[in-house]
Amino acid sequence: MHILITDRNFQGEPLLEREAAGKGAEIEIFDAPDQVTDAAWARADAVVTYRGTRTVTANMAKLQRCRIIVRGGVGYDGLDLSGLGARGIAVCTVPDYGTTEVADHAIALMLALRRGIVSYHDGLRADPHANWRFRLPPVVDRLRGATFGVVGLGRIGTAAARRAQAFDMRVQFFDPHLPDGVDLATGWHRVKTLAELFETSNAVSIHTPLTDETRGMIDADCFARMPDNAVLVNTARGAVVDVDALYEALKAGRPAAAALDVLPVEPADRAHPLVQAYAAREAWQEGRLILTPHAAFYTEPGLLDMRRKAVGTIAAYLRDGVLRNCVNGAYLNS
Structure with missing residues (x-):
């Protein structure tokens, strides 16, 4: 068994990977x-890729022996599910790491x-005396009794909903895409x-x-429907949200605020007006926009789970x- 890992996401020897693969496995x-060389593509019985989905798709004709590709993560955009399936190559993910x-x-x-945490922190660091004001943040509001809307009630959506309910x-x-009865369960x-969800x-x-x-599904129409003081959170994929429309909507005051862990272009595109306004700390976005660097998944135990489960799947x-x-069962050998 020859396993190709297209992009290292750890330091040192692949001890976890060797343990998960078992005796006799070779890991490149x-x-x-x-x-990745042409020879490496050709000799791989299996591929693990973290940030190389599009590269795998671009080189799939070079996969002479490969039977399975595992994306080390939840998303699989960038992988040609039908094309790989037609070659008899299963595409899998690590959905629970x-x-x-x-x-x-x-x-x-x-x-x-x-709760205005960022606004309080930034304000007090700038001037701990003048900014000692509880009304400093613009969108503080009560959680109890408020409605938490989830777009996509899969594993993560369900986990987030449970936390909101708490x-x-x-x-x-x-x-x-969910069957009838999930609401009852x-x-x-x-x-x-x-x-209706946004309204x-x-x-x-x-x-x-x-x-x-889902690409661009969260758009100007969605934003216009949001109640006063409603907020948007995206920890899924950046391109699900139309960030051009979000920029205009935030400036217009609806949504009241947004927090994004993901963007359509990563690392963040310095030229995009939303990113420019954030970096320049333009007054209109203060306390109303939070960005984090596609880090929602990150803990060290989580990364270990990802590595172990990716190779274990193979x-x-x-x-x-x-x-x-x-994720491409419908296309396998079709």
Whole structure:
């Protein structure tokens, strides 16, 4: 079993990977996806990629022996699911390595806005005497009794909803891909349309993958429907939110605030007006915009889980024929 890792995300020897793969496995690691050689693609029985999904797709014709590709993470945008499936290559993810971390981060971002943590911190650091004012943040509000709207009630969306419920928030969700009865099983209100969710939520948290269906789905119409003082949180994929529209909407006052862990272009595009306004600390966005660097997933234990489970998924398939968390099953050998 020859396992290719397209981009190293750890230092030192791949001890975890060797343990997860078992005896007899060979592991070949490159520092970056564009450094992978043609020979390495050709000899790989399996591939793990973290940030190299598009590179894998661009080189899939070179995969002569590969039977499985595992994206070390939850999202799989950038991988050609149908093209790889037609070659008999299963595409899998590691959907559970950072579930609680991302949910925690989403709630933390909401709390940072609703409790004014960043505004208080920045204000007091600038002038601890003059800014000793509880009305300093612009969007502080009560959580109890407010409505927490979830777009995409998968693993992370469910975990975030549970946390919001613990703050005595009313939870509702929009997810057209879930079967009937999820609302009865969870006790949370199910809305029929995205428009209804935005019209009736005090906070909206995005937890959907990036697909052709969801790209740019959160748009100007959604923002215009939000109640006064409503906030938006995105810890999913940056391109799900139309950030051009968000920039204009924030300047116009609706949503009242936004917290983004992800952006369509990463690292952040310095030329984008939203990023420029944030970096320049323009007055209109103070206390109303929080950015974090696609870090919602991050803890050291989470990274260890990611590495171990990515290779474990390969070993289970190649050794035992057990295929888990496959996202292109519909295309395999079609």
